[in-house]
Amino acid sequence: MTIEIRRFSSQQADFAQQMEGLLSWESVSDAAVQKTVADIIYDIRTRGDEALIEFTNKFDRMEVSSMAELELNQQQLQEALDGLPADRREALLVAAERVRAYHEKQKQDSWSYTEADGTMLGQKVTPMDRVGLYVPGGKAAYPSSVLMNAIPAHVAGVQEIIMVVPTPGGELNQLVLAAAAAAGVSRVFTVGGAQAVAALAYGTDTVPQVDKIVGPGNIYVATAKRAVFGQVGIDMIAGPSEILVVCDGKTDPDWIAMDLFSQAEHDEDAQSILVSTDADYLDAVKASIDKLLPTMERQDIIRTSLTERGALILAKDKDDAIAIANRIAPEHLELSVEDPESWLPTIRHAGAIFMGRYTAEALGDYCAGPNHVLPTSGTARFSSPLGVYDFQKRSSLIMCSADGASELGKTASVLARGEFLTAHARSAEYRIKD
Amino acid sequence: MTIEIRRFSSQQADFAQQMEGLLSWESVSDAAVQKTVADIIYDIRTRGDEALIEFTNKFDRMEVSSMAELELNQQQLQEALDGLPADRREALLVAAERVRAYHEKQKQDSWSYTEADGTMLGQKVTPMDRVGLYVPGGKAAYPSSVLMNAIPAHVAGVQEIIMVVPTPGGELNQLVLAAAAAAGVSRVFTVGGAQAVAALAYGTDTVPQVDKIVGPGNIYVATAKRAVFGQVGIDMIAGPSEILVVCDGKTDPDWIAMDLFSQAEHDEDAQSILVSTDADYLDAVKASIDKLLPTMERQDIIRTSLTERGALILAKDKDDAIAIANRIAPEHLELSVEDPESWLPTIRHAGAIFMGRYTAEALGDYCAGPNHVLPTSGTARFSSPLGVYDFQKRSSLIMCSADGASELGKTASVLARGEFLTAHARSAEYRIKD
Numbered sequence: 001m002t003i004e005i006r007r008f009s010s011q012q013a014d015f016a017q018q019m020e021g022l023l024s025w026e027s028v029s030d031a032a033v034q035k036t037v038a039d040i041i042y043d044i045r046t047r048g049d050e051a052l053i054e055f056t057n058k059f060d061r062m063e064v065s066s067m068a069e070l071e072l073n074q075q076q077l078q079e080a081l082d083g084l085p086a087d088r089r090e091a092l093l094v095a096a097e098r099v100r101a102y103h104e105k106q107k108q109d110s111w112s113y114t115e116a117d118g119t120m121l122g123q124k125v126t127p128m129d130r131v132g133l134y135v136p137g138g139k140a141a142y143p144s145s146v147l148m149n150a151i152p153a154h155v156a157g158v159q160e161i162i163m164v165v166p167t168p169g170g171e172l173n174q175l176v177l178a179a180a181a182a183a184g185v186s187r188v189f190t191v192g193g194a195q196a197v198a199a200l201a202y203g204t205d206t207v208p209q210v211d212k213i214v215g216p217g218n219i220y221v222a223t224a225k226r227a228v229f230g231q232v233g234i235d236m237i238a239g240p241s242e243i244l245v246v247c248d249g250k251t252d253p254d255w256i257a258m259d260l261f262s263q264a265e266h267d268e269d270a271q272s273i274l275v276s277t278d279a280d281y282l283d284a285v286k287a288s289i290d291k292l293l294p295t296m297e298r299q300d301i302i303r304t305s306l307t308e309r310g311a312l313i314l315a316k317d318k319d320d321a322i323a324i325a326n327r328i329a330p331e332h333l334e335l336s337v338e339d340p341e342s343w344l345p346t347i348r349h350a351g352a353i354f355m356g357r358y359t360a361e362a363l364g365d366y367c368a369g370p371n372h373v374l375p376t377s378g379t380a381r382f383s384s385p386l387g388v389y390d391f392q393k394r395s396s397l398i399m400c401s402a403d404g405a406s407e408l409g410k411t412a413s414v415l416a417r418g419e420f421l422t423a424h425a426r427s428a429e430y431r432i433k434d
Numbered sequence: 435m436t437i438e439i440r441r442f443s444s445q446q447a448d449f450a451q452q453m454e455g456l457l458s459w460e461s462v463s464d465a466a467v468q469k470t471v472a473d474i475i476y477d478i479r480t481r482g483d484e485a486l487i488e489f490t491n492k493f494d495r496m497e498v499s500s501m502a503e504l505e506l507n508q509q510q511l512q513e514a515l516d517g518l519p520a521d522r523r524e525a526l527l528v529a530a531e532r533v534r535a536y537h538e539k540q541k542q543d544s545w546s547y548t549e550a551d552g553t554m555l556g557q558k559v560t561p562m563d564r565v566g567l568y569v570p571g572g573k574a575a576y577p578s579s580v581l582m583n584a585i586p587a588h589v590a591g592v593q594e595i596i597m598v599v600p601t602p603g604g605e606l607n608q609l610v611l612a613a614a615a616a617a618g619v620s621r622v623f624t625v626g627g628a629q630a631v632a633a634l635a636y637g638t639d640t641v642p643q644v645d646k647i648v649g650p651g652n653i654y655v656a657t658a659k660r661a662v663f664g665q666v667g668i669d670m671i672a673g674p675s676e677i678l679v680v681c682d683g684k685t686d687p688d689w690i691a692m693d694l695f696s697q698a699e700h701d702e703d704a705q706s707i708l709v710s711t712d713a714d715y716l717d718a719v720k721a722s723i724d725k726l727l728p729t730m731e732r733q734d735i736i737r738t739s740l741t742e743r744g745a746l747i748l749a750k751d752k753d754d755a756i757a758i759a760n761r762i763a764p765e766h767l768e769l770s771v772e773d774p775e776s777w778l779p780t781i782r783h784a785g786a787i788f789m790g791r792y793t794a795e796a797l798g799d800y801c802a803g804p805n806h807v808l809p810t811s812g813t814a815r816f817s818s819p820l821g822v823y824d825f826q827k828r829s830s831l832i833m834c835s836a837d838g839a840s841e842l843g844k845t846a847s848v849l850a851r852g853e854f855l856t857a858h859a860r861s862a863e864y865r866i867k868d
Contacts, residue, residue: 091848102555105545113539120789121536121803126782128816142853175852211816226663230671233816237664255864261857297856340833348560352830355554358839358865359832362858366846369555370830382562382645382667384828394818396786396804398793399774405792412800414525418609419576422731423695424796430689431792 002290004307007282009314010324019327022273022311025239025377037194037223044198049205055195060137060168067206072177072188080177089178095367096147096182102369103155106388112397119404122397127157130208131391132200132232133185134215134225135176137166137192143179144365148372149215149386150183156391161185162200162210166192192217194224201228214373214386235386239377240269240309243361244330244350246321247285248337249278251357257288259334262362264305265298271309273328275321282312322346329380332361349380405431436724438741441716443748444758453761456707456745459673459811471628471657478632483639489629494571494602501640506611506622514611523612529801530581530616536803537589540822552835553842557828561591564642565825566634566666567619568649568659569610571600571626577613578799582806583649583820584617590825595619596634596644600626626651628658635662648807648820669820673811674703674743677795678764678784680755681719682771683712685791691722693768696796698739699732705743707762709755716746756780763814766795783814839865 008018043051049067056062056070064070081089112122133149135141146163153161163180165173167190180188189207191199197217203209212233213225225234243263247256260272276282289306293299315321322343325333329349337343340355347353351374354361365372373386400408409428416424442452477485483501490496490504498504515523546556567583569575580597587595597614599607601624614622623641625633631651637643646667647659659668677697681690694706710716723740727733749755756777759767763783771777774789781787785808788795799806807820834842843862850858 087848088852091845091852094845095849105547106557111539119802123540123804124778124781124787129782144849144853226660229660229663230811230813233813252864255861258857258861258864262855262861265855265857297854302857344558344831347558347829348563349827350829352832353558355831355833358836359834360839360843360846360861360865362850362861363834363839363842363846363865364830364832365858366849366862367842368553368832368834370557370832374830375827377664379664379667380827380829382827385830387828389823393783393809393814393816394821395781395784395814396798396808396819397778397789398786398798398802398804399789400793400797400802402792405794405797408797408801409794411525411528412794412797414521415529415578415800416796418522418525419578420731421696421699423692423699423736424799427689427692427696427794427796428800430686430692431794431797 003293003303005286005289006311007313008311010316010320022309023328023378033219033223037220037227040194041198041224041227044195044204045202052191052195052199052204052207055193056191059193059195060166062167062170070190071206072190077177077181077185077188080174081181083174084178088175091367092143092178092182095144096151098367098369099147099151099371100155103152103371103388106152107155108389108392115404117403117407118401120397120399124395124397125392126395127159128211128391128393129158130160130162130210131158132210132213133161133163134196134213134217134221135163135165136217136221137168141165141173141176143175144372145216146176146179146185147183150180150185152371152386152388153391154184156388158391160187160208162208163188164191164196164200166190166196192221194220197221197224197228201232212391214390235373235390236375236379236383240271241266242271242330242376243273243332243334244325244328245274245334245336246325247274247276247281249276249281250338251336253281253284253288254292255357255360256285256336257292259360260289260306260310261292261296261302262360263332264302264310265296268301268304268308270305272306273311273313273330275313275315275324277315277317277321279314282314286312318343325350329378331374331376331380332364334359334361351375351380351385400431402433406433437727437737439720439723440745441747442745444750444754445748456743457762457812467653467657471654471661474628475632475658475661478629478638479636486625486629486633486638486641489627490625493627493629494600496601496604504624505640506624511611511615511619511622514608515615517608518612522609525801526577526612526616529578530585532801532803533581533585533805534589537586537805537822540586541589542823542826546831549838551837551841553838554831554833556831558831559826559828561593562645562825562827563592564594564596564644565592566644566647567595567597568630568647568651568655569597569599570651571602575599575607575610577609578806579650580610580613580619581617584614584619586805586820586822587825588618590822592825594621594642596642597622598625598630598634600624600630626655628654631655631658631662635666646825648824669807669824670809670813670817674705675700676705676707676764676810677766677768678707678709678759678762679768679770680709680759681715683710683715684772685770687715687718687722688726689791689794690719690770691726693794694723694740694744695726695730695736696794697766698736698744699730702735702738702742704739706740707745707747707764709747709749709758711749711751711755713748716748720746752777759784763812765808765810765814766798768793768795785809785814785819834865836867840867
């Protein structure tokens with residue numbers, strides 16, 4: 001049994017339309033979802049913990065009567081870590097340590113310089129005080145995601161990391177709790193959905209108000225994050241995960257088939273695309289896909305994903321393959337080619353670039369070090385992997401000497417009067433020396 | 435005639451409520467505005483230039499029949515610059531050069547490191563390809579704002595900077611066009627409102643699609659920016675401008691009164707707050723306010739702003755004053771004190787910090803160098819001045835050696851199986867050496 005996957009060439013007449021059809025994606029947050037979310041946010045803002053308990057009982061099939069039942073303590077987190085099988089605990093700690101080491105390189109420092117007249121200019125960099133980390137419940141509860149979201153905040157110097165994770169029916173995911181312990185999470189509340197986002201954004205008697213909310217979630221969570229943006233900071237709102245593999249035709253086709261599967265298995269909307277300049281190689285990978293698919297635990301999801309959103313694309317040459325990659329601006333770009341470093345200068349847009357045949361994207365998902373929270377759906381055109389910089393903020397510094405203020409005052413005065421802002425002008429003019 | 439300004443002390447019983455009342459601000463984007471904006475965006479997406487011309491004729495009282503009439507050329511910008519009175523042109527160019535010099539320090543470079551087993555990890559930094567700059571028309575059309583938004587993009591290496599500015603009734607602001615020339619803007623369309631935002635976000639036959647939209651605007655513009663967030667990047671949605679002056683009581687009270695006026699004159703919603711540990715000094719500044727206000731061109735706006743949103747606050751001591759500053763997380767913080775450097779380490783949240791008696795905030799608005807686009811309404815808790823970093827993006831780099839992939843594969847395999855993602859596990863396992 002073979003699987004249907006879209007296949008086309010950059011040389012065919014309708015290539016642009018084919019690409020548009022392939023890449024079109026719009027997250028649907030309809031009016032009903034927006035209304036529900038707005039109502040939930042209003043309730044949390046006005047009734048706080050009481051509303052949070054009600055929504056949690058209703059949506060997560062819980063029966064609690066106090067917020068104390070919706071908070072885990074540090075001991076529970078540590079016990080989850082201690083209770084893991086040794087190989088899992090070891091793997092989690094290795095991953096946490098590598099992620100921490102990479103993110104240490106992202107820390108930015110304050111800087112300043114002094115001009116000839118003694119005026120000092122600079123930028124002071126400080127961590128946020130407190131951030132919220134949303135962790136989805138159920139099947140999408142990934143411990144790796146806890147590491148990837150919490151460790152950059154920790155490295156940035158954030159003092160309080162507040163995690164929320166829904167526990168539908170009361171079921172706790174021990175690996176997620178263990179990851180929270182490994183990553184240095186401060187407090188954990190077992191709440192989720194728009195109500196958890198609202199509680200973090202506005203605070204309740206029990207849940208502290210945070211400065212920024214990060215982490216993936218369903219359409220209610222994404223809609224709530226968009227709604228509270230401005231009250232708090234948020235990270236990018238993620239679409240389905242995607243990979244673009246560019247291969248010169250010399251990597252084992254089984255490897256590439258499995259790399260494509262590793263995206264496709266996330267969910268039916270995930271997208272796996274292979275570009276090659278070698279038509280025979282596309283055939284070979286297709287044969288590997290047909291051969292390996294029946295052996296996969298999540299073959300139904302993979303089949304739907306590949307059929308609905310996958311593609312095998314024939315490129316004319318290396319430059320053409322690079323143009324396709326830049327057009328897609330993929331979340332994950334695997335350059336499974338000889339000498340990937342020679343490709344790098346021409347790659348303009350990608351969340352993460354996996355270079356060479358050995359660098360499976362899955363290594364980056366877990367433990368290579370870089371973050372696995374990456375811009376999706378072409379947003380790599382303007383956004384970046386989650387990083388330490390997302391948890392630091394900057395303040396401009398200006399300290400004028402008397403001479404500096406006098407000189408700058410003259411320029412400011414002219415410009416302010418050009419804008420008819422005379423208080424600005426006069427404020428500057430007070431500092432001009434006679 | 436004296437003016438009413440709220441006055442209170444941090445020692446009074448209702449201090450927390452006073453502060454909450456003082457700082458409460460919520461931009462209202464009601465359902466009607468949202469519906470209007472959603473309809474405009476839909477029209478621009480489906481009918482492109484035709485809709486853009488219709489909306490522009492309707493909202494900006496224009497009578498054009500083609501997009502060619504809604505674009506300015508580089509010669510028009512240069513002529514605007516050349517045609518300025520010499521002192522204004524000189525001031526604009528001095529300001530542009532200082533802003534450019536400061537922002538050069540913000541440029542971030544790519545980095546990488548190689549581990550013992552040959553695995554390379556890093557981060558590639560690239561500019562965005564194309565950004566949109568919204569400039570308000572009418573009374574809020576500030577040339578300084580063009581410099582502050584366009585220059586960081588230019589310094590980042592953005593190749594195309596597309597400016598939109600409405601020209602109600604067809605009236606062009608020559609200083610704004612001159613600033614566009616000085617700042618290196620690539621193209622200018624005389625369109626505005628939600629329709630301009632939609633055109634930049636989705637592109638039309640004439641207006642190129644951009645990767646990010648920055649710049650201030652009215653409630654329709656802000657609502658449109660929020661709606662297209664995700665399709666493109668956006669900057670923070672700004673609230674009214676604010677200043678917090680902290681003074682030790684030894685700066686000329688006229689200077690401080692004028693510094694407060696310079697915020698208040700922006701608009702009725704602007705906020706000016708003075709904190710001092712010296713009650714007599716608060717009286718002195720109040721007297722200066724009463725004395726100077728009748729001499730101000732924009733005294734009506736200033737009076738409303740100070741009465742509705744201003745405050746004179748008595749702090750107990752230096753630590754208390756700092757706590758108030760951190761509570762407010764002001765857009766502009768003026769430390770009009772002796773030895774402001776000793777205050778700096780304890781200031782956690784502020785958009786820009788103006789240090790010392792000579793550093794009037796107005797100097798920073800125009801020409802000191804740092805950006806005047808700053809986080810408002812307490813968002814300095816989690817966001818930063820507009821900067822070069824807002825126009826750069828990062829891609830993670832991972833290039834595993836054969837040995838590195840083998841070792842990392844073992845860890846990834848264990849974690850992937852813990853998440854029941856077996857394609858991830860098998861993809862990693864292919865790279866483990868036998």
